[in-house]
Amino acid sequence: MRKGTIKLAIIVLMALIIALYFVSGTYARYTTAFTGNATATVAKWSVKLKDDADGTQTTIKDLTFKVQENESVVPGKLAPGSTATAEVEVVLDDTEVAVDLIAKVTKDSIATVFGSSAANVKLTIDVDGTQEDSEDTATKNIPLTSKAAFTADNGTKKVTLTLKWDNVESANTSDTTVGKTAPTLTLPVTLTVQQHIAGV
Numbered sequence: 715m716r717k718g719t720i721k722l723a724i725i726v727l728m729a730l731i732i733a734l735y736f737v738s739g740t741y742a743r744y745t746t747a748f749t750g751n752a753t754a755t756v757a758k759w760s761v762k763l764k765d766d767a768d769g770t771q772t773t774i775k776d777l778t779f780k781v782q783e784n785e786s787v788v789p790g791k792l793a794p795g796s797t798a799t800a801e802v803e804v805v806l807d808d809t810e811v812a813v814d815l816i817a818k819v820t821k822d823s824i825a826t827v828f829g830s831s832a833a834n835v836k837l838t839i840d841v842d843g844t845q846e847d848s849e850d851t852a853t854k855n856i857p858l859t860s861k862a863a864f865t866a867d868n869g870t871k872k873v874t875l876t877l878k879w880d881n882v883e884s885a886n887t888s889d890t891t892v893g894k895t896a897p898t899l900t901l902p903v904t905l906t907v908q909q910h911i912a913g914v
Contacts, residue, residue, distance in 0.1 A: 757810040764803035830888035
């Protein structure tokens, strides 16, 4: 066989292979395609202070200590041996996630107001029944009930601050100094409600 014939045969064979490659892609097959939308609904967050109708209030209003009645002290006044409480309520109705309720109190003013008697003034923070004694911050995890959103029956949570001025005889002089100036005690309070994330 001549070289020219061999070369021609090789070219024809290569052309046939290329043609088969392109033709193979046109063979028919059964096929069905399905389309759709994947959806996910975001859990609702609905947290507000009690008596805040539209949920836009970010300032705690009129959080005033109420002094327990004492026949030996003018009503509403704090003196050695007295106890006072202040309360604020947070409403979680319709919230669809567990939350952490954090109460933080800045106590610097206790030392400023009570001076040497400050050691006898105790602050207790109670968050929904969990009490922290003499701490600046108290945290309580509020879990969902039966994996359902909070309702009017279980969605109101109370934070109570209790201030107790113990009567200590050795502090009579410093207590008297406080009584002479009769100052007003102001304790800045910050309440934070955040989604509870397990393990964080």
